[in-house]
Amino acid sequence: MAKIIAIANQKGGVGKTTTAVNLGACLGDIGKKVLVCDIDPQGNATEGLGVNKEDLKYTVYDALINELPLKVLIQKTLSKNVSIVPAGSDLSGAEVELIDEEKRELKLKDQLDEIKNDYDYILIDCPPAVGMLSLNGLAAADSLLITLQCEYYALEGLSRVMNTFQLVKQHINKNLELEGILLTMYDGRTRLSTEVEEEVRAHFKNKVYKTMIPRNVRLAEAPGFGQTILQYDPHSKGAKAYRALAKEVRRKNG
Numbered sequence: 001m002a003k004i005i006a007i008a009n010q011k012g013g014v015g016k017t018t019t020a021v022n023l024g025a026c027l028g029d030i031g032k033k034v035l036v037c038d039i040d041p042q043g044n045a046t047e048g049l050g051v052n053k054e055d056l057k058y059t060v061y062d063a064l065i066n067e068l069p070l071k072v073l074i075q076k077t078l079s080k081n082v083s084i085v086p087a088g089s090d091l092s093g094a095e096v097e098l099i100d101e102e103k104r105e106l107k108l109k110d111q112l113d114e115i116k117n118d119y120d121y122i123l124i125d126c127p128p129a130v131g132m133l134s135l136n137g138l139a140a141a142d143s144l145l146i147t148l149q150c151e152y153y154a155l156e157g158l159s160r161v162m163n164t165f166q167l168v169k170q171h172i173n174k175n176l177e178l179e180g181i182l183l184t185m186y187d188g189r190t191r192l193s194t195e196v197e198e199e200v201r202a203h204f205k206n207k208v209y210k211t212m213i214p215r216n217v218r219l220a221e222a223p224g225f226g227q228t229i230l231q232y233d234p235h236s237k238g239a240k241a242y243r244a245l246a247k248e249v250r251r252k253n254g
Contacts, residue, residue: 001116001117002035002116002117002118002119002120002121002122003120003121003122003142003143003253004112004116004121004122004124004140004141004142004143005121005122005123005124005141005142005143005144005145005179005249006124006126006137006138006140006141006143006144006145007019007020007023007123007124007125007126007145007147008126008134008137008138008144008145008146008147008161009128009146009147009148009157009161010128010129010130010157010160010161010164011128011149011153011157013128013149014128014147014148014149014154014157014184014185015147015149015182015184015185015213016125016126016128016147017040017044017045017048017125017223018048018184018213018219018223019145019147019182019184019213019242019245020036020038020045020123020124020125021036021045021048021049021125021223021228022219022228022229022230022238022239022242023123023242023245023246023249024036024049024079024082024121024123024228025049025079025080025082025228025229025230025231025242026230026242026243026245026246027081027082027120027121027246027249027250028079028080028081028082029079029080029081029230029243029246030246030247030250031081032081032120032121032250033081033118033119033120033121034081034082034083034119034120034121034122034123035074035082035083035084035085035115035118035119035121035122035123036049036082036083036084036085036122036123036125037060037084037085037108037112037122037123037124037125037137038060038084038085038086038087038125039060039087039091039108039124039125039126039127039133039134039136039137040087040091040125040126040127040128040133041087041088041089041091041092041094041127041133042087042127043059043086043087043088043089043091044125044223045084045087045125046084046086046087046088047223047226048222048223048226048227048228049077049078049079049082049084049226049228050077050078050079050226050227051075051077051084051086051226052226053086053087053088053089056086056088058072058073059073059086059087059088059090059091060073060085060086060087060091060108061087061088061090061091061093061094063085063107063108063111064091064094064098064107064108064111064136065094065097065098069111069114070085070111070112070114070115071114071115073085073086074115078231079228079230079231091133094132094133095131095132095133098132098136099132104132104136105132105135105136105139105172106136106139106140107136108124108136108137108139108140109136109139109140112140121249124137124140124141126138130164134164135168135172138164138165138168138172138173138176139168139172139173140173141173141176142175142176142177142179143176143177143178143179144165144176144177144178144179145179145180145181145182146158146161146162146178146180146181146182147182147184148181148182148183148184148196148200149184149185150183150184150185150186150187150190150192150193150196150197150212151185151192151196152192154196154200155196155199155200158181158200165178178207179249179252180207180208180209180249180252181200181204181207181208181209182209182211182212182213182245183196183197183200183208183209183212183213184212184213185213185214185215186212186213186214186215187214187215188214197212209245209248210248211241211244211245211248212241213238213241213242213245214237214238214241216236216237216238216241218232218233218236218237218238218239219236219238222238229242230242
C-alpha cells in the first residue's frame with residue numbers, strides 16, 4: 001500500500017514542484033513504484049515529467065468534478081517507475097465548482113483509495129495557496145512534506161503552514177502526520193542560509209531532513225526541457241541531493 005505524501009507550502013517558488021518531480025524520479029530510480037498527483041492548476045509537475053498539457057484528453061479535474069476514475073487519467077512518464085495524474089488549466093475552475101459539493105474535501109482521497117495498492121509512494125503536488133484543492137491534497141495524505149526556502153521570510157511562512165496542518169488534522173484528517181521539513185535553495189556560503197537552518201533544526205529537530213537541496217542552476221533549467229534532474233544532469237549537485245533525499249525518505253518509511 002502506498003505512502004501518500006502531500007508536498008505543500010502556502011508560498012510559491014520554494015521548490016515544492018521541483019521536489020515532487022525529482023523526489024519521485026529518485027524514488028523510482030531506486031526501484032519504488034511512484035505516482036505523482038498534480039493538483040496545481042499551473043500543471044508544472046505535469047510538464048516537468050515530460051507530459052504536454054495541451055495534448056491531454058483528461059486531467060485530474062475530470063476525477064474531482066466529473067468523477068472519472070483516476071486509472072483512466074494516469075499516464076506513464078519517461079522516468080523509471082514513475083507515472084503521473086496530470087493537471088491542466090481547467091483545474092483552476094475546480095476551486096469554485098467544489099464549493100457546493102458534498103464531502104468536497106474528500107474527492108481526491110476517495111479516488112486515491114481505489115489505486116493506492118498499486119504504488120509504493122504517491123506524491124501530491126499541492127498549489128501554493130490554502131483552498132479546496134490543497135485541502136483535498138491534505139485530506140488524502142498520510143503525511144505532509146513542507147519545502148522551506150532558506151530566506152528571510154521562511155520561518156514566518158512555516159508558521160502559517162503549520163497552522164493549516166493543525167487545522168486539517170483537527171477537523172478533516174486526524175491521521176495526518178508531519179513527514180518532514182525540507183530546506184531548499186540552500187547556500188552554505190551565506191549567513192542567512194545557515195541561520196535559517198539552525199533555527200528550523202532547533203525548533204523541529206529530527207523532523208528536518210538531513211538532506212538539504214542546494215541552490216543549483218541545473219535544477220532550475222531541467223523543467224524547461226520537460227525533464228527531471230536525473231535525465232537533464234544526473235551528476236549535478238541537485239541530482240545528488242535528491243538521490244540522498246530519496247534514500248532518507250525510504251529509510252524513514254521502512
